[in-house]
Amino acid sequence: MPSAGLPLRRVVQLAALFTLLVLFAAQLAGALLAYVPLFVVASAGGVALDLYLQQRQPGLIAVLGKVRFEAVSRQLLRDMLIVVALVRLPKVNAMEERALVLLLLGCYGLHFLCQAVSVLVRRNRTLPILTRNIDTSGLRLSPAPPRVLARLQSRRLLTFMLPATAGLLTTSATAQNVWALAGLAASLALFVGGTVYLGTWLLPKKRTPGEARVLNWLNAWLADYRPTVGMYFSGGATSAYQANMWLGTLAELDAKPIIVLRERFMVQKIDATDVPIISIPKVAHLMHLEQSTLKVLLHPANSGKTSQVLRIPTIKHAFTNHGESDKLSSCNPYAKAYDEVWVAGPAARDRYQLADIGIDDRDVVEVGRPQLAPITPYAGPPADGTRTTVLYAPTWEGWTDDPGNTSVILAGENIVRELLADPGVRLLYKPHPMTGSVDPRAGAADRRIRTMIAEANERRGAGSAVAPGAAAELARRTAALDALTTTSFRGSADEAERMLLQSRPEEGRAEAVAAATAAWEEAYWASFPEDEHLVVTAARPGIYGCFNQADLLISDVSSVVSDYLSSEKPYAVANTSGRSEADFRANFPTVRAATILSPEAKEVPGLLAAVRDPGKDAFAAARGELKQHLLGPSDPPSLARFNRAALDLCDAADARNRRAAARAAAEFPGQRAVEETADHEVVVDDEAEATAEAASDAAEATELVEVSEGPEAGEAQQRTADATETADDEEAGAETGSEQVRS
The missing domain is CATH 3.40.50.2000 (Glycogen Phosphorylase B;)
Known part of the structure; x- marks a missing residue:
């Protein structure tokens, strides 16, 4: 039994690590002593344990990688020990041993070639934005390549080297080189075939569109959909509930709603909704919203990335928060950055004024709490008077x-x-x-x-007692709810494929989820x-x-x-x-x-x-x-007050944008065509043509850079520190460029 202070999972991991080290030691001993049974058993056991750890103990594999004992090092050590064993066996010809070693090195060379191709494929399939509930047929996205080829390099190496390892071990046991040659040939074929097949994702038919084309598509979609009110959210994996609580309210507004996210992984954290979702990680791309019809963004939480979207002057911003209390955190001075602060009732208004943090009382709007509609009102004391x-x-x-x-x-x-x-x-x-x-x-x-x-x-x-069949009913309701709320993807699906599969909103899905949730809760309480x-x-x-x-x-x-x-x-x-x-x-x-x-x-x-x-x-x-x-009051209902506040803020955004346009027209009047000379028109045409050519060259250069230098698309929550630094540097540069363009 594991000790009380050491979880069972840790005990299993430590035991697996100890066993792996013992097997390597036994393999070394068998190779040096030329004791074939020990050597073969230890080698085969090491491969089997390594494959098991890849499947069931990814945490331990990650720890081994941190100490530079990743899969390539482990497999290379295993193969080196096999070569040592072959050298120690007197029946194996020296010339044949050299040939086997060259073929073995060829396998590793092809492995690294396949890895290089996989990096290019992943970079190509990393889109500048991610969407959900939006038709992406115009982008012609393709399904992802097999995961073992594109992402799981450790598992790919172990799997593709199985024939070679089996053949070499059989040769060490039988002293017949034909087994080693057959195994190495099979592994070489796997590496060659896998690399060629993976490379087809770089061909035009499967290749993902470049950044410029995706952003042009985004602009076209925004122009066609014409969103007016959106919810902006940025946060960690455990904070999605702060956005999810506003989904129903957002969908009920008299507006064209949209959800704007900043983290890629958050796209799958948002609950069932028909509202279009866009994840825009980079600031430079976020600024495309300025040219859209979006008028209002609602903010359920503060984050470091909130300040980036507040730069867009054409959009009004309202802080809705994700709950209200008397805590000091409910009166955050950051709220001054928003155009309006929407609160439930008079208590929150008073709270902001008492906090004296610079919130103008005219910017505080009482909208109630639309999410509280499912809460049943007080019906008196317990019915039976005892429980x-x-x-x-x-x-x-x-x-x-x-x-x-x-x-x-x-x-x-x-x-x-x-x-x-x-x-x-x-x-x-x-x-x-x-x-x-x-x-x-x-x-x-x-x-x-x-x-x-x-x-x-x-x-x-x-x-x-519990009603007969209560457990079965709960299981049935759980399966029905999971089927509605869980989007199933195949194991190889990447972000681009998920975007493709979620490109069409399922009408009425949110209402179906609400009904299934209510039925599940009834079954849940009845099961105890x-x-x-x-x-x-x-x-x-x-x-x-x-x-x-x-x-x-x-x-x-x-x-x-x-x-x-x-x-x-x-x-x-x-x-x-x-x-x-x-x-x-x-x-x-x-x-x-x-x-x-x-x-x-x-x-x-x-x-x-x-x-x-x-x-x-x-x-x-x-x-x-x-x-x-x-x-706040019960009449008018909270949702009606919330909707009125959204429409009023949209009107304020329209008024501000009209004033800005009038000022711009007054300060920079357009040139009058009737006063232009023919020579000047020719100059303008020449300049426009030169500008178009420069833009075309820049687009081609951008596409080349994207292929060779774009950020590697890993799993959303498993990014490395190097990739994060690169993204931050790119983002900072984009921000500077955006500010320069604005000024």
């Missing part, structure tokens, strides 16, 4: 050292202990996904809480006994589904509280900030209608009593008032 479902959803510790960011460290275990002590409570524990990512104490407390819940379920026993405590950590069910199951929420100062208030159900907030209760309520408006819990959580029994008996609920009226203060 109370409590959702404990603490936030994470945050990037700052603000006291009381999360209750998990100081109060989490006490809260859970008090809840589990009540036999009428069913606990749903949904910690923030980033809990423990900054402060290890939070991660340790989270693990202890999960252990407490598991032990409580064991003590409670089997609990209430009604009194079983649950730890909810997966992406499904979402937080709103947990809201609808709960009679009571316990959380921290976070956007979870603001969203939950839309239901007007009772809630409590843990005060681990060290402030007094009066000071805590005064500084955090979202807790004014909450029961405040101390770190000891002694208030939990009284809180549960108030939830079960409305007569003891002292905050019922306050919750209704606070809801309107936080989220």
Whole structure:
């Protein structure tokens, strides 16, 4: 059994690494001692283990690569030991040994040639933009070459060298060179055939269009589609939820919507939607939006790349955020960079003014929270009067050292202990996904809480029965939802092929996903006994589904509280900030209608009593008032207010662009054709022709540079540091050029 401090995965990796080293040592011993059985078994075992590691332990392979013991080095060492063994065998002719060595070196030469071709193919298939839900037939994209040829050089070498290795080992066992010659010939044929086949992707029929052609296609598509309102998003792999929460709202606007991303991998992180998606990694290419009809960009999050799109003067920008709370992070001074800041209700407006960070109150627009429509309103205390479902959803510790960011460290275990002590409570524990990512104490407390819940379920026993067939129904609903939300690609598919396969939006897919999600959540909750405590950590069910199951929420100062208030159900907030209760309520408006819990959580029994008996609920009226203060009025609906704000900002963008055009016309009046002389017309024509020729030469030069110097297209989340530096340098140069053109 592995020790408690060492995960099983690490034990397996260490064992595999140790075995690989032992096999190399045994192969060396067998070669030096000319002991054929040991040598053959060790060599064959090493190849088999290497292939297994390539398939099942890519993490260990990456570690070996960092210490310069990559697949080429391992295979070269293995073949060198085979050559040593052949030299040590007296029955093998020396001249024949030299021929075998030359053929072996030929295999490596062809391997490196194939690798060079694969680099050219990958660079050619790296498009300057990526799209989804957009018809790309005009680009004539082609499917990707086999992955083993184009990307998996380690697996390609091991696989193509199998015949050679098998033949050499057979020769070492039988002293008959024919086996080695046959194996080496087969490997040479594989390398030659693979290289030639891979090279066909550089021919015109399969070749991906160059940067200039792709950007011209983008301009043509923008001119045809004529987008008006878009969402701009940039972030890490775990931040996609910040954009996904706005997909439904964006699709419902009275506008031609579009989603603009900056990271390539983010294209596949966006949930099901019919809205066109464009990923534009480079700043120079991003500036093509300036010539489009796009009027407004919505920003659900701040990022380092946000400043790059803010340079486009023809587009108005609104910061929508991805949630509101009383945290300091909800009043970021960066918000000054946007034309408008859209908030849910008066509370956020007050928050910005109290923060005194330079946000003009005239730029704050109250739009509500359209995403909260799925949350069901308060329907009174628990129906049976005995079982109370409590959702404990603490936030994470945050990037700052603000006291009381999360209750998990100081109060989490006490809260859970008090809840589990009540036999009428069913606990749903949904910690923030980033809990423990900054402060290890939070991660340790989270693990202890999960252990407490598991032990409580064991003590409670089997609990209430589950409806017959509930598990089968959940499996069926899961398969149906996965079929809608998971886009299946073959293993060899690269970004260009995915772009080709996702070139047509599936009409009604978003609505089908919403219906399938609702059906899945119903099956999910029905698959557990009604009194079983649950730890909810997966992406499904979402937080709103947990809201609808709960009679009571316990959380921290976070956007979870603001969203939950839309239901007007009772809630409590843990005060681990060290402030007094009066000071805590005064500084955090979202807790004014909450029961405040101390770190000891002694208030939990009284809180549960108030939830079960409305007569003891002292905050019922306050919750209704606070809801309107936080989220704005219910009439007109939030979506209508959001849509009105988008249309108004579009009008503001139009007005600004008309003023700019009028000023430009006044300052630089056009030349009057009637006053031009024939000689001047000839000069202008000559200059235009020279300019066109120069542009043509530049385009050809760009295409040549793209083939020889373009960035290598690896997996989106596995880029190397060198490639990142190259991209940054190119981006910086593009930014400078863009600024020069603008000025």
